[in-house]
Amino acid sequence: MVASRTPEKISVAVVGVGYLGRFHALIYSRMPDVDLVGVFDTDQARARAVASEAGCPCFSSIDDLLERVDAASIVVPTSAHLSAAAPFLMRGIHVLLEKPIAATLADGAEIVRLAKAHGATLQIGHVERFNAGVMALAQRIRSPLYLEAQRMGGFVERATDVDVVSDLMIHDIDIILSLVDAEISNISAVGAAILTEYIDIANARLEFANGTVANVVASRVSDKTTRRIRVFQTKGYLSLDFVAQTIDVATPRQVAGETRPQILRERIAVEPVKPLDQELAAFVQSLREGCPPLVDGRTGLKALEVALEVRACIERSADLQRAYPLGD
Secondary structure, eight states: OOTTOOOSSEEEEEEOOSHHHHHHHHHHHHOTTEEEEEEEOSSHHHHHHHHHHHTSOEESOSHHHHTTOSEEEEOSOGGGHHHHHHHHHTTTOEEEEESSSOSSHHHHHHHHHHHHHTTOOEEEEOGGGGOHHHHHHHHHOOSEEEEEEEEEOOOOGGGTTSOHIIIIIHHHHHHHHHHOOSOEEEEEEEEEOSSSSSOOEEEEEEEETTSOEEEEEEESSOSSOEEEEEEEETTEEEEEETTTTEEEEEEEEOOTTOSSOEEEEEEEEOOOOOHHHHHHHHHHHHHHHTOOOSSBHHHHHHHHHHHHHHHHHHHHHHHHHHHSOTTO
């Protein structure tokens, strides 16, 4: 098999068919230009159930898939990303790897190296990049000065093995990095474990070399769902509500006879799309056209680097609080 070919249908497998992997399989099964060759999961009962639902075979090992596919979605626990992706990448098989790219920078860098060394396309599953609201917002941003992102909601049992920075905040970190054309110069953060042994609520301040500042809040212990990003730029303010899929825009407008401009306010309704469907379609399109994915391996590695530094800042802050407790 030559992984770089573009046949009439691209042969794809899904490795890991838990909550999210199941959706990967079902979406691929509906795509006319994709042949869903099969699925694999260490939980064979789960794999058989999803295979039946998606109308494809269930495989008992990854090795059985390697000679049959052009590409694979890897949707396994983050700690297993390198071990699951490596066999495919080493054969030049293209990989869509769920976010974050890895649990450590070393694993992430090795995944990127393998993809480059063997000529495989590597896309990281930062699905919010394919949110219609985010795409519309990006088209309207010019040199942002200040960004504020909030991603807050109730506790979800399936996310108990990771902290809120890796689970939720990394989405907004990735979006902000895509909107600000400068390197980060400083990171500060605080957070706390509330319901799990990991960080459940976090606030991070990202300072960029060009003077831009971003404030990012993530929580999985809130009673209301809030997903919003606000952007302040010269002569303009934009606010995207991820849930309502609306963008509020405020810009100054000079009125004849008035000394000061008035504020023109506009609400833009974004035509909703299913981000995961868009993400998988973009992955397949990049393979057909030989173009780089929107979120490549290096982009995913940068988001992980920032997320890990945010977590390290929170841990240092917690150490400081333990050393100097309030009231002592």
